[in-house]
Amino acid sequence: MRNVVLGFLGTTLDMGRKRKWRPSISLVMHDDFHVDRLELLYDENFHRLAHQVKQEIEALSPDTEVLLQTLNLSDPWDFQEVYGKLFDFARNYGFDEDREQYHIHLTTGTHVAQICWFLLAESRHIPARLIQTGPPRSDDPQPSYGIIDLDLSRYNLLQHRFDQLSREYGDQLKGGIDTRNPAYNALIDRIELVAGNSDEPILLLGETGTGKTELAERIYNLKLDRRRVKGRMVHINCATLNSANAMASLFGQRRSYTGQAGSERGGLLREADGGVLFLDEIDELDLKGQAILLHAIESGRFYPLGSDHEVSSRFQVIAGANRDLRSLSADGLFRPDLLARLSMWRFTLPPLRERREDIEINLAYELARSEGNLGSQTGFNADARAAYLRFASDPATPWPGNFRDFGASIRRLCTLAPRGRITRAMVDEEIATLQRHWHGSTKDSDARLVASVLGAAAQDLDPFDLVQLAEVIRCCRQSASLSAAGRALFAVSRAKRTSTNDADRLRKYLARFDLDWDRVSPL
Template sequence: MATVVISLLGTVLDQKGRGNNRWDKWRPNVAVCMHPELSIDRFEMILHPKYTRMGQKVAEDINEVSPNTVVNIHKVSWEDPWDFEQVYGALHDFANSYTFDRENDEYYIHITTGTHVAQICLYLLTEAHYFPGKLLQTSPSPSAGAKGQYHIIDLDLSKYDQIAQRFRHEQLTGEQLLKSGISTHNAQFNKLINQLEQVAIRSSAPILLTGPTGAGKSQLARQIYTLKKQRGQVKGEFVAVNCATLHGDNAMSTLFGHKKGAFTGALQTRLGLLKTAHDGLLFLDEIGELGLDEQAMLLKSIEEKTFYPMGSDQPIQSNFQLIAGTNQNLHKAVLEGKFREDLLARINLWSYELPGLRERIEDLEPNLEYELQQFAKQHGSLVTFNSDAKQLFLNFALSPAALWKANFRDLNACVLRMATLAPGGRITENIVQEEILRLKKAWQSPTPLLDKRIRTLQQFLSKETLEEIDLFDQQQLLYVIEVCLSTKNLAEAGRKLFNVSRMQKKTTNDSHRLRTYLGKYNLSFEQLHSSSVS
């Protein structure tokens, strides 16, 4: 790896001495390049434009003592070198604009030169990973002459608990990023984000995000990536996939890739998402939907950072961080044999449950403003409520009548509808009233699962008959019908339905018991099968 030093020009110490006399003086930036054991390939010198000529002379002297060192001069401006905000801002901008190559370069941040304010700023930016390197400190030494001595400091935040308090401003910036800039009020959610911000920066271990559909798991995962990218924690891509869309060979191929000819239809080699996420972040939403085979390969990939694409005997390496999302109870899935216990243990180190919108209803109004801002960005058109319309909407949105079943997805959808229909960019009371009716109607409709069950019963019973049966009896009848449809004859269905009580009777006639039960609803086993086929 190449050794790279990033340093400020020392406007006092670096110009000590005149003519040949300067070689007898300790000059920090020249001296650091005089140590044979610290071979410096590149020297990135930061200076104010008015000291450019001085910087060029120092660069020439560096080349004289270390001919193989390439010196690059970077001009960075601030009006007052003792103004913390100006200096920090200028160095922060430099760090964001500089292209760091951590795979091929090893960085040392020289904090000996510059004002004390500049040195403090370099320290803070290095600790916060804006400069991804170690600190380099030099000092004069009577026994070492002009080259002096140096010390390398590898920062470990855990050793500096008191100093870490000074970074609260940076932490708040990170928290706001994770919240997409939304000023949330819910204390539990804010506490969750506060800890997650620390974990995102300090850990590369898997993170598990749980919570209901629409609670914001996908958006939070992307914001975690943005924060880590901003802090130099990752340099690869953000790769996301909903595991509910992956099945069979497609699941294996999508995640782990395949070799050409690995299966029918594999016409060319495919890298897979794990490889695409190398040095980046992989978000697996609805991870509970993954098959057991995929779960086993994923576990190996997390632990060993290697995996085998389908049809290949050559391992692939990928250094990715995993964020998993789910609205399922994975512990229950483990008991049911649907999810691997060892995989859950591996991804459950950092687990955060995101509350739904109803659980943090005090955050609805700031999220409403956020959605309007997003609409303006995407459509180039500013949309606002008139005062009465906004109050009408909030009165409904905060009331028990607003169910917000899909959580923030419902809020996003209703803002999109109202903003699209707003004449002249103003959402009126009429638009709000129409949207309230639309939401109420949507929330009153059956859930997809219940809707499917009702359709099953309607296949065999008239609407009038169904309305006369209690919901409890409907569910029992539905189960009986499903068992009948899954069996070949009346006796087999009876054995399944009465497998416990039949053992307590002296004589068993399961077929008769089932026929009698179905008869209560004017149904028969044969009728169920014939109606199902037709």
């Protein structure tokens, strides 16, 4: 494999006026690094120096072929000019990596030229390693040189440090909890990449209690650590922006608007300047508020109430929603343009019932958090812990409030624990409390769901039919077609039937209540 070196003629160093060491010539003075071809790029104003250096190299190393390449630069410190001409040089070169190994000599040329060489090598426009030369040291009469390979995969220690840093950022987004759910871990890995490399809005979707607010705060802290933001995070609950004072809180107001002393306000958007604006429960914001907010997000400019002049505020956006914004948009309840602006990066947080393998580790996390809040250590008796984990991990346990329900349950147990020990009797009582609460909430939600479809006729249903029909409606609204809903509802009994027409079976069930697919299908 032939060694080829590309580099600039050193218009100062290669003259050798300040010191005897001349970098281009020193390239051929190493017994352990033979240069088969040296290509020197030079400005025609230094024609004589270029040929003088060529002759001296050929005298020192007759086997080294020296090629002089003219590269005229009107301003060697102009990045655009230097990079453009080096890029054209690389594109027209014709590299032969099967026969030649290429090196870029970084010691000569302006700092701008060195940066351009590096960028072209790092992007593989020039398939080369970097070589740096230096004058002889006091303990060694030979000039020094070092070779840098930009293929970081060859440097296991560096790669390990990068991987470790990525894991640390992932742990930061998970709140230090060693989660085991593969889907959730993959989601966090993707969010880490997006938060660290993009300033576009991030939309967090998921049921109530899945941790959207906590994750938004961790995303902000990661952006702060990565120096993507400098300001603070301003948390706005959009459900409160429909009141009379909401616009003043959001956009600020001038004193002239009210005429009252002390009524001038800067507004939350201005407080978010340079930082992050977290729009929590954005699905609760009315259409008028959505329109005003969209303009502020896109332009970074808005009018405080009572002002004739716009003010500016540049911020990054994280939005959270419990409901499907696409369905709301289809119903005319959410602006499509705002949805499009927020949806470049959208992440749906899985509910607790889909993360059963993370329950035990979250139990330890909640115990530690309760210890910090209560100032005393609390633990489970062995049988109590086993009973609670068995209940919490059971597929039949719905956890409708997700981690909010789970965290509240642990805090109740810790608060009521005598002498810091949670007993089996306490666990049994807590389980009964949760089940009573969920049953009442589920019953009310079932009634509301069925009434939204049947209207007043829902009052004539038996409780058994009410619960069953509500579950069927939910399944239909989560399915793309009548057949898909039928397959989901009759998956177990299908194997025992001679007929597998699930769609027809579901159609007949709905007909009992004078319903059809159009009335219960997704919006």
